[in-house]
Structures are given as structure tokens and as C-alpha cells.
Amino acid sequence: MLASANNHAGEARGRGYQIWVTALLSLNFGILFFDRNALNFLMPFVQPDLQLSNTQVGMFSSALSLTWALSGLAVGRISDKLGSRKPVIVIATVAFCLCSFISGAASSFLMLLGARLLMGAAEGGVMPVSHSMIVAEVAPERRSMAMGVAQNLGSNLLGSGLAPVLLVPVAVAVGWQTGFYLAALPGLVTAALIWFTLREPPIEALDHDNPKVTLRDAFAHRNVILCALISILLVSYLVVCWAFMPLFLTRERGFAPETMGWLMATLGISAGLGSFVVPAISDAIGRRPVMIFFSFLGVILPLSTIYYQGPTAVLAAIFFFGGGLMACSRCSWRRSLRSQSIRA
Template structure:
């Protein structure tokens, strides 16, 4: 349904909440294999290198899908059908993952899953840019990308899947993950409108993709994406194995330690982008990038209470709140908002290909050669390098830029 009238604040909240829930359900299954890996690895007789290849495979097709689907969506001006079709396809891939009986079959399922899921978030961000007021855009993008994905994909997933695997086997977890996505796909189709093309000023000259990538912020965000995507996927792929095999924690303790990451990121999805709306994107990017060092260092060296280790995990994982900022908010604010889906797809795709694809394979190879501590050292290096890159960002938060220039902030609601 097309329209020319901006929707009120209630609709903006519903758009953000529904897209966040949908992405959370998709992320639940992306992370499911990581939390189930202590059960899957011995069952399918997998090496650490093969464990890393699952994350690499999904990241590769996720990235290619994000690049392609985001670009097509921007050109056609069609968003809602893309999200619905991708969600339904993803649910089918979840069933395939549960039925896998060999390394190659499970690898194929992860490749298909990445292809189905990769275009969802770039297009979801473009819907938010079209429907949500600029002064709330950072918060809305943070909630859409981080709240559902982390509360469900990182928080609920280990608490639910590990007991299911213990009780009835790891395959059942994948089957359970598939059904909720069909519900959110229906809700998106019947309750959201196709964002109107009039949401942006089409009389203004449109920045080309080449010109967009001439902006310092876009280049820096792509490089930061490589490093912080590497940080996340290596943690997801190898932290459960490190905690159970290297540190000797039982599966239940591992599950709630990993769930701490989801709680942290769920809260951060509100707090981190909201703080950046007020004080600026750049200082928030700098602080939380460097804060990420405490998580791998705590995992490697802290020998005390598991509760204190959970607190270290909680605060270190705060950098997850940065992801919508460098993947979508900062690039779209720095150039042309009409390129949001394209820029998000490119920045996310760059991070997924060069970070998400290569880093798990590298981490797995290092783990086979030097032990399961090696992936945590790789995480440490990634967040330190990302922190230094954030120092070069140019401030883009509308409220902060307007305050500095003395101009009012335009609003669509």
C-alpha cells in the first residue's frame, strides 16, 4: 500500500518493534548452531576448522545477498515484499539445518540460510529511514537491528536450545526456530505499508554510489564493519567451545554466560544509539569499541566467580550496540538517505565477506594449531584496531550537527 502521508508515532513504534522481532527470530536460528555446537561437533565428528567454516559459509552468502537485495530494493522502490519473502525462505532453511546428517549437508543449509537472511536488515533499515523521524532514527535503527536479535538470538537462544538439546537432541532446536518467522512474515505483510517514495525529497540531486564511497565515514564504517563483524562471529562460533572445553564450564553455565551477551546487547540496542543521538555518534563509537577488549581478556585470564565473569561479558559486549550505527545510521546520515539499503548492504556485506567469512575460518585454523584461546586473541586484536579507526569518523548525528550549526532538526512526525 502506497501513501503520501507520514504516519504518527504509534505506527513508527510498531514498524520498529515488528522489524526488530522479525530480525530477532532470524538471528535466533543464525546463532542456534553456535550454541548447539558442543552437541553437534561430536555427533557429526567435526574439526575446529569445519566449525569455523559454518560461520564463514553463512557470512559469505549473507553478504552477497545483502549487496544484491539492498541494491535491487533501492532501484525498484519495493521493500515490504522483499522482507516477507526472505523471512519465509529463511524458515525453510531452518528445517534443512535440523535434518542435516553430515558436514556437507549442514554446510549447504548454512549457505542457503545466509542467502535468505542477508537482505532483511538492509531493507528493514530503509523502511525505518522512510518512516521514522530523523531525531529518533539512531534509536529506531538500534532497536530494529539489535534488540530482537540479541534478546532472542543471543539471550533466549542458549537458555532454550541447550536444555532442548540435552533433553531431545540438537535437531529439534532447529525445527522449533522455524515456526515463529512465519508469524512475523504474515504480520509484516498485513500491517505494514510499503513506504512512500515521497518520504524523501526526490527533487534534490541523488548522490551516486561512487560519490558515496568517496566520503570518509562510509569507508571507515566499511573497515570497522570488517573488524567488529569478525569480533562477533568469532565469539559466537568459538566462545561456547572455549568455555566448555578450555575453561571446563558445564553446558548449563556456558548457556547463561552466553545469554549474558544477549541481555547486554538487548539493553545496548536502546542505550547506545540513544546516547549517540544526544552526544554524537563519534564519541560513542570510540568508547564502546575500546570497551570490547575486556570480554576476550576476561575469558582468557579471569579465574574467579562465574558471576563476575558474566559481568565482564555484559559490559564488554556493549559494543554490539554500535552495529546499526556503523552499518546504516552513520553512512545514511553522511550521504544520501535514499541510498540507505544500498549502503547498509555494502557496508554489512563488506564486513560479512572480509570479516564474517575469513575470520571464523582463520580462527578455526588457529584453534586447531594453537588451542581454543587463539580465537579470543583474534577478537582482542579486532576491537583494538576498530577503536583506532573510530577516531577518524566525522560527526553525523542530526541533533548534534544541528546544535553545532544552529539549525532546527526537520521532522516527519
């Protein structure tokens, strides 16, 4: 059986198939983030229409983040017990597309809150299961880069870069509900592509050369605990930024919705490019100085939003550099956690 698994791994690891697996899973996760971030970018239209308070706006992000986190643990375990990855990703993708449709049809706070809770539950397990497929199908010497591309490239360029530029004009022209319907459609396409073009790696291929490490073993090391705490704080920074930045730019700073969309897109472009640049810098000079530098650099984003009164183009440039913190969080800190666990 092990020989059969190794033969499958060798067959699956043709360079073309490795690229296709990585690209398709990155695209799928990008569409997932497109759906997740859609409410944030459409909130300047949703809030007055549904008469939402700022507390209720914050609850949407909190609800989705909560079920996302719980789902990431639960769905991974379910996938392990079932011994299958591809059906789990396809079902989750179709589910979050349906949740996006429900978001567009929401006519009250409770209905929209329920849609966000369900969306988090559907989306949370996608990336952990996607990573397990990449581990099984991509050669070890390219695996780290493939995992970084799958998690960072699509999510930043589509979910944070393209989403505000595309959704805001749609909301201005035909209403915010149509923006949610538009966000849902591409996920159905990627779900079909995953189902018909990706193979289901056998359990033996997933486990081969990848010994399991228990949580107790991982958290026995100081750096793992520190990086986990840092990541929790950073994710809080990002969630609050995505939830309230569009509202602050339009309501408090008086920017037109289209201008807000381009400013938010700058963050996605920065993080997308940084997904390659920041890890390269960390490989050259070390992870700790990169983490420290980009954490301080991220402070300029909220400060410039509040206090900078100059040309919008300069503000966009500040956003671009401040957005580098997103790439630092998703690349350098994740790789630091992994490297510390392996060295230990």
C-alpha cells in the same frame, strides 16, 4: 502521483502504525538472528555428533557471512527494481525458516554447510529492505531511533539473549535437531503478520525527501572509508566470538552447557540495553570517544574467557561490560557513517 504518495505517507505515519512497523520488523530481525545464532549455541552438541573439526566449524560462519553480505547487495537491488518491499521480506523470512529446518535435518558437514549458505542468502536482504520500509513509514524526527530499534533490539534480546537460554536446555533434553526446528517456527508467524498487517509503501514515498547518494560520493569522504574498515574488523570479531565462544566455554573451560548458555545470553542482554545507552552517550559526548572506549572495553571479553578463574557470577559481569562493544558497533558506528555522509 507525488501528491498521492505524500498523502499515503501522511496516512501511514500515524503514531500507532509507526510503532507497529518498527516493533514487528525488529521482532522479525530478532527471530532471524535467533536462527542465525542457533548453530553457534548448539555447536557443543553438533560438533561431536557430526564429527566436525574446528576448521569446519569456522566454515559454517564464513559461509553464512559470505552469502549474507552478497545477498544484502543483491536483494536490495532486486527490491528496488521490483518496486516492492513487503513481499521480499516475507519470502526471505519463510526461506530462512526453511533453512533452519534443513539445518536440523542435516546429517553431514556438506548438508549443514549448504543450509548455512542458503540461510545467509535468505537473511542478508532482510534488514536493508526493512530499513527502506521504516524510512517510508516513520516520521523523520523518529526515523533514526526506529532504525536503531529495528536492527538492534530484537536481534540482541532474541538472537543473542534468549536463544542460548532456550536452545541449550532443549538440546540437552531432546537433541540439537529439535532446537533448529524450534528456531524456525516463530519466523513463519512474523512472516504472516508482515503480510497481513503492513502496507506496501509506494516508490514515491520511499524516494521523497531522501535523495540517493552514490557509492563514489560516499567513499569520497575519509571518515566513511575509515568507519567501513572499522566495521569490517568488528564484524570479524563478533563472528569469531559467536562461532567459537560456546565451544571454548564448554570444552576448554569445562562449563556446563546451561552455564555457557547463560554467559552467552549476558552478551545479548548487554548489547540490547547498550542499543539505547551507547547512542545516548555518543550524542552527549561525541561518537569518536565512545567508539574508542568501547573498542578497548571489548578486549576484556576474550581475555577474561581465557584467563579469569574466579566465580562464574563475576565472569558474567565481565561479559556484560565486554558485550557493550556490540552495541557500539551497531549503533554508534552506523550513525557515525550516516552523519559523516550527510555533513559532507
